Amino acid sequence: MIAFVVSRLLQSIVVMLTVAFIAFALFTFVGDPILIMLGQDYTQAQYDALKEALGLDKPFHVQFYKFIGNALQGQFGISYRLARPVNQLILERLPATLELTAMAAMLALLVGLPMGVYTGLRRDAWLSRIFLVVSLIGVSLPTFLIGILLILTFAVQLGILPSFGRGDVVKLGNWSTGFLTLSGIKALVLPAVTLSLFQLTLIMRLVRSEMLEVLRTDYIKFARARGLSNRAVNFGHALKNTLVPVITITGLQIGGLIAFAIVTETVFQWPGMGLLFIQSVNNADVPVMAAYLLLVGFFFVVINLIVDLLYYVVDPRLRVDRSVAGH
Amino acid sequence: MTTSSSGTLRRFFDSDIFHSFRQNPVVMIAALVTVICVGGAIFAPWIAPHNPFNLKELDLNDAFTPPSWQAEGQPKFLLGTDDQGRDILSTIMHGARVSLLVGFCAVLFAMSVGVTLGLLSGYVGGALGSVLMRVADVQLSFPSILVALLIDGVARTALPRDLHSEIALYVVIFAIGIANWPQFARTVRGSTLVERNKEYVQAARVIGLHPILIMLRHVLPNVLGPVLVIATLSLGLAIITEATLSFLGVGVPPTQPSLGTLIRVGNDFLFSGEWWMTIFPGGALITLVLAVNLLGDWLRDALNPKLR
Numbered sequence: 096m097i098a099f100v101v102s103r104l105l106q107s108i109v110v111m112l113t114v115a116f117i118a119f120a121l122f123t124f125v126g127d128p129i130l131i132m133l134g135q136d137y138t139q140a141q142y143d144a145l146k147e148a149l150g151l152d153k154p155f156h157v158q159f160y161k162f163i164g165n166a167l168q169g170q171f172g173i174s175y176r177l178a179r180p181v182n183q184l185i186l187e188r189l190p191a192t193l194e195l196t197a198m199a200a201m202l203a204l205l206v207g208l209p210m211g212v213y214t215g216l217r218r219d220a221w222l223s224r225i226f227l228v229v230s231l232i233g234v235s236l237p238t239f240l241i242g243i244l245l246i247l248t249f250a251v252q253l254g255i256l257p258s259f260g261r262g263d264v265v266k267l268g269n270w271s272t273g274f275l276t277l278s279g280i281k282a283l284v285l286p287a288v289t290l291s292l293f294q295l296t297l298i299m300r301l302v303r304s305e306m307l308e309v310l311r312t313d314y315i316k317f318a319r320a321r322g323l324s325n326r327a328v329n330f331g332h333a334l335k336n337t338l339v340p341v342i343t344i345t346g347l348q349i350g351g352l353i354a355f356a357i358v359t360e361t362v363f364q365w366p367g368m369g370l371l372f373i374q375s376v377n378n379a380d381v382p383v384m385a386a387y388l389l390l391v392g393f394f395f396v397v398i399n400l401i402v403d404l405l406y407y408v409v410d411p412r413l414r415v416d417r418s419v420a421g422h
Numbered sequence: 423m424t425t426s427s428s429g430t431l432r433r434f435f436d437s438d439i440f441h442s443f444r445q446n447p448v449v450m451i452a453a454l455v456t457v458i459c460v461g462g463a464i465f466a467p468w469i470a471p472h473n474p475f476n477l478k479e480l481d482l483n484d485a486f487t488p489p490s491w492q493a494e495g496q497p498k499f500l501l502g503t504d505d506q507g508r509d510i511l512s513t514i515m516h517g518a519r520v521s522l523l524v525g526f527c528a529v530l531f532a533m534s535v536g537v538t539l540g541l542l543s544g545y546v547g548g549a550l551g552s553v554l555m556r557v558a559d560v561q562l563s564f565p566s567i568l569v570a571l572l573i574d575g576v577a578r579t580a581l582p583r584d585l586h587s588e589i590a591l592y593v594v595i596f597a598i599g600i601a602n603w604p605q606f607a608r609t610v611r612g613s614t615l616v617e618r619n620k621e622y623v624q625a626a627r628v629i630g631l632h633p634i635l636i637m638l639r640h641v642l643p644n645v646l647g648p649v650l651v652i653a654t655l656s657l658g659l660a661i662i663t664e665a666t667l668s669f670l671g672v673g674v675p676p677t678q679p680s681l682g683t684l685i686r687v688g689n690d691f692l693f694s695g696e697w698w699m700t701i702f703p704g705g706a707l708i709t710l711v712l713a714v715n716l717l718g719d720w721l722r723d724a725l726n727p728k729l730r
Contacts, residue, residue: 235711
């Protein structure tokens with residue numbers, strides 16, 4: 096167990112260092128910060144003095160070390176585009192993205208799980224067939240197109256839901272939340288549905304195939320032979336045993352949600368980190384890009400680590416396999 | 423020559439795959455739709471009703487013409503026109519050309535990188551093999567669209583503006599290709615590990631054939647089946663990824679609009695009522711991807727003897 100945890104931790108650190116290196120390389124090789132700070136008129140002496148003051152004359156590895164030190168303290172410099180500290184910008188945008196992602200994840204689970212169970216139990220019901228066809232279309236539809244179609248239907252044609260922004264937000268300390276106002280909740284509906292749809296179909300298909308697999312096993316037949324009620328068999332025995340892969344995939348999909356939030360936020364002009372990132376890419380705003388890169392890399396590494404460890408804890412078979420493979 | 427090729431043809435028509443193709447009407451329709459889409463895209467410069475990129479043919483008075491069946495529509499613009507008076511049907515055909523080109527090249531690139539590294543990692547093995555697979559594992563834990571977006575964004579920032587707009591198409595192909603290689607590598611490695619220990623490979627080794635020749639001539643043909651399936655399924659994904667990148671404004675250059683670019687442009691006019699500028703390119707994208715995905719699903723089932 097300890098060996099496994101240590102090797103996973105080491106791997107996470109290597110990944111984080113790689114991401115940090117890419118972010119740092121972006122900083123170093125794209126544009127010259129000294130030129131940006133000095134403007135048009137400067138002497139060579141001023142240039143050299145500023146270079147020394149910023150530590151840019153030091154060797155590469157010393158600069159990289161300093162970059163990591165700063166990043167660990169949350170210092171990412173100043174945005175070229177907005178002329179404000181990057182960590183402030185990100186902290187402002189973080190709540191919007193996290194609320195959207197959390198809402199989408201909940202929606203995907205609360206709708207996808209029952210749909211999967213239903214299609215698994217009632218394979219031939221007409222409703223199951225409809226669910227499956229819809230899920231195939233859901234997988235083939237790009238996220239941004241789903242968003243556009245929803246906007247066209249509910250904002251343009253019916254005019255009952257807003258199509259952009261977060262509505263009114265309430266400040267709770269540093270956290271701005273849209274959950275407490277009606278317009279905030281209304282504004283959340285379309286983006287959350289858009290973001291959740293792909294994950295929803297994925298969870299539904301996964302639960303369905305796992306249910307079909309488990310329902311074929313001997314212990315389910317045995318449970319029926321014992322005369323247990325359908326409900327006890329389906330939910331107490333079958334569903335329980337499908338949950339391990341569901342937990343894993345759902346955990347990993349939270350990372351996917353953060354990635355697709357970039358797209359959703361652009362469609363709905365949702366003021367989160369994804370929109371900030373796209374705007375920085377379009378304006379070559381390197382400090383913001385680097386910070387976003389590091390933050391997303393960090394999210395992914397932590398999520399993967401937790402899922403790996405959870406998997407290891409939940410499924411005892413894995414421990415035997417891994418230790419055999421490892422030695 | 424002729425007898426052997428007609429023999430191959432007959433073998434194909436007698437094969438299980440062709441049989442399962444004929445049994446399945448959905449797949450036949452999907453194949454037909456794919457052929458129509460690909461044909462329309464390839465021959466767009468010759469069969470499209472207008473040339474949307476010839477400025478002489480454009481007339482701003484034609485801008486925002488609705489589809490021809492609506493009251494203000496014109497028969498010469500079947501699906502209406504966009505903000506610059508370009509015929510939507512023609513821009514869709516030219517856009518599908520760009521989308522398919524990027525999709526095909528990206529999958530081809532991902533396939534060559536993935537198959538090469540997978541063969542190496544499976545056949546040579548050792549430290550190189552495990553390092554390659556670790557890298558693939560780590561990359562697989564990030565969604566491919568995020569990887570493509572990051573590569574494209576970094577390239578956009580790092581390259582000088584003029585140079586970038588010139589090679590933007592290749593950058594997108596590279597980004598999507600790199601984002602999709604691990605799947606190919608893992609599959610090929612898996613099958614190579616199995617093939618490596620079979621007698622024909624051992625025999626080739628005993629003869630003293632060079633390892634590279636063994637990999638290319640003997641192992642490679644026997645691991646290509648699953649690669650084809652993944653390639654078909656990746657094509658749909660690559661087209662969606664390209665459309666998404668272009669929709670975000672970081673994909674192909676505006677001078678070569680793909681379906682994603684068309685949707686982005688149309689999206690700006692969604693609220694002023696010109697829905698046809700978004701819906702028709704979007705419909706074309708969905709149709710194309712759905713057809714390709716159905717073909718991929720069918721190919722996977724048809725080539726997998728376990729399911730028969």
